[in-house]
Amino acid sequence: MNEKMKRVFAFTAIVLGFFMALLDTTIVNIALPEMTRHFGGGVSEISWVMNGYNLAFAVFILTASRLADQFGRRKVFLIGIALFTLSSLLAGFAPSLGALIALRVIQGLAGAIIVPLTIPLTTSTFPKELHGAIIGIWGAVSGLAAASGPALGGVLTEKLNWQWIFFVNVPLGVLSLILTLMFIGESKDASAGRRVDAAGTMFITGSMFCFVYGLIRVDDWGWTSSAILLLFAAGLLLLLLFLYAERKGAEPMLPLELFKIKVFNGAALTLLIVGAGLMNISLLTSFFLTRIMGMTDLKAGLILSMMAVGATLTSAISGPLSGKYGSRWFAAAGVAVMAGAAYSLGGLTLSSPVGGILLRLTVSGIGVGLTMAPVMSAAVRNVPAEKVGISSGVINMTKALGSVLGVAIIVTALQHHLDGQVDAARSSAVQMIRDDGLLLPSVKEALATSLERAGSGGEGGMASLPSPESAAAAVGSQLQSAASGLAPEERAALEQSVPAQMRETEALVARIGGEMKGAAVKGFSRTFALAGLLLLPGVAFALISDWSPRRSKGEILAAEKGTLL
Structure with a gap:
């Protein structure tokens, strides 16, 4: 077998592992309702099927990258693939929700091994002149995994059962x-040494745990709660201790010289912003389609997949071109396109055509594709060759942290905007009921009380409104109560008014429901606009994520050695 075919099989092994790990971040979400029906419990419990994976992934990713650099990337990659495969098999047979969550944590640890190693394994398999093209394909696979997750998860859950997603x-x-054992050679960082940086590992693991767990729980406890503030303070303290340990350690897990490379910092910060923006767009659009427009989870998942389709197509193009012309302008344009797409999604209404939604999401995906592969390619090009592994760990860690941070910020913002808009609409609706000239006073009181008691912070931030059925039941109860103390002829007159009272109630409830949904649409619109604004700093970071192609060869070589600030 010639060398070219060996590289093809080696890259296939890498891509399969990468595809599998990324697929599990999106394929699970659509099956959560079915898992809830199977195991019981509430939303807060079942959400840890996602949160457990994300927490373990973010906490372990840097440590996994360092261990691979020290003891062999192929060896550690094999451990990650084996662990992910076994935990997937066992997750399908999980006897309880607790067991499933524990197995998802193990999957997250395995995913933290697999994902960052795909870049250094790829760059060690192919010559440097092909890195841009290969990382472009890597980005396309990333988009394909994200695109196929919701659709494949929906089909497997509907046609078979939720266990098949594992x-x-x-x-x-x-x-x-099999392909890794046969076709991938061993590689490592020769300068890394063999001693494990125990202090650095402990501090960075603790710091990431505090930050990520705090961001996951901020929606439950609030940004200013003592528990959240304590977690963030502990995370910051542990991060400072980590940096001190790395500065003083003889064999640090993270060489701080990497942060003297300006373009590496730019790439890391770009992916922090893009990771947050990508999650914000996906989460807000998913909520809007299912909670406001009333789509099924499967239909919403298929629509959302268009964003990843756009990313797949442009990644395959932008990766190779960025290797030739530089990544800065591709990445900056991509972030700007994402920001514009996020802002345009704020124009969605209850009657928005599906074609318009698909177009907005496709444009958003194009922005992702213009950004992800070029920035990853720049991060690889602009660090010393032996530090590609730990650099990939840092880059992927910042993207994972950005994803969790984005969710925490946007959920808080969505709740705030919905509460403000819906509370105002509710007060207006109560006054509308009291001003109605056809309803009996007792019926008005029943409807107004029902609406005033409706909570404004239900699941997904949607207000809990009285349904037509519950409103009719309230009217019937009030009329029955009023009739019980009347004389026979008065009772007969009241009973004759029941149909008119019911019709007026139904019309009023429908009108109120429309106004409340309109208020919710305004809340989403403002939150989409905020998501677009939060992406704009990423444009500036993208502009420093790579050197200008016009730089001299000597300057570029100096940058690769980490000596150019």
């Missing part, structure tokens, strides 16, 4: 293991 990983993992 079983599907088993053949992918086994094939990746």
Whole structure:
């Protein structure tokens, strides 16, 4: 077998592992309602099927990258693939929700091994002149995994059962293991040494745990709660201790010289912003489609997949071109396109055509594709070759942290905007009921009381409104109560008014429901606009994520050695 075919099989092994790990971040979400029905429990419990994976992934990713640099990337990659495959198989047979969450944590640890190693394994397999093109394909695979997740998860859950969203990983993992053993050679950082940086590992693990767990729980506890503030303070303290340990350590897990490379910092900060923006757009659009427009989870997932389709197409193009012309302008344009798409999604209404939604999401995906692959390519090009592994760990860690941070910020903002808009609409609706000239006083009181008691912070931030059925029941109860103390002829007159009271109630409830949904649309619109604004700093960071192609060869070589600030 010639060298070219060996590289193809080696890259296939890497891509299969990468695809499997990324697929599991999106394929699970659509099956959560079915898991809830299977195991019982509430939303807060079942959400840890996602949160457990994300927490473990973010906490372990830097440590996994360092261990691979020290003891062999191929060896550690094999461990990650084997662990992910086995935990996927066991997750399909999980006897309880607690067991499933524990297995998802193990999957997250395995994913933290697999994802950052795909870049250094790829760059060590292919010559440097092909890195841009190969990372472009890597970005396209990333988009394909995200695109196929919701659709594949919906089909497997609907046609088979939720367990198959885990079983599907088993053949992918086994094939990746076989191809890795046969075609991928060992590589490591020769300068890394063999001693494990115990202090650095402990401090960075603790710091990331505090930050990520705090961001996950901020929606439950609030930004100013003592628990959240304590977690963030502990995370900051542990981060400072980590930096001190790395500065003083003989064999630090993270060489701080990397942060003297300006373009590396720019790439890391770009992906922090883009990771947050990508999650914000996905989460807000998903909530809008399902909670406001009333779509099924499967239909919403298929629509959302268009964003990843756009990312897949442009990643395959922008990766190779950025290797030739530089990544800065591709990345800056991509972030700007994402910001514009996020802002345009704020124009969605209850009657928005599906075609308009698909167009907005496709444009957003194009922005992602213009950004992700070029920035990853720049991060690889602009660090010393032996530090590609730990650099990939840092870059992926910042993206993961950005995703969690984005969710925490945007959920808080959405809740704030919905509460303000819906509370105002509710007060107006109560006054509308009291001003109605056809309803009896007792019926008005029943409807107004029902509406005033409705909470404004239900699941997903949507207000809980009285349904037509519950409103009719309230009217019937009030009329029955009023009739019980009347004389026979008065009772008969009241009973004759029941149909008119019911019709007026139904019309009023429908009108109120429309106004409340309109208020919710305004809340989403403002939150989409905020998501777009939060992406704008990423444009500036993207502009410093790579050197200008006009730089001299000597300057570029100096940058690769980490000596150019």
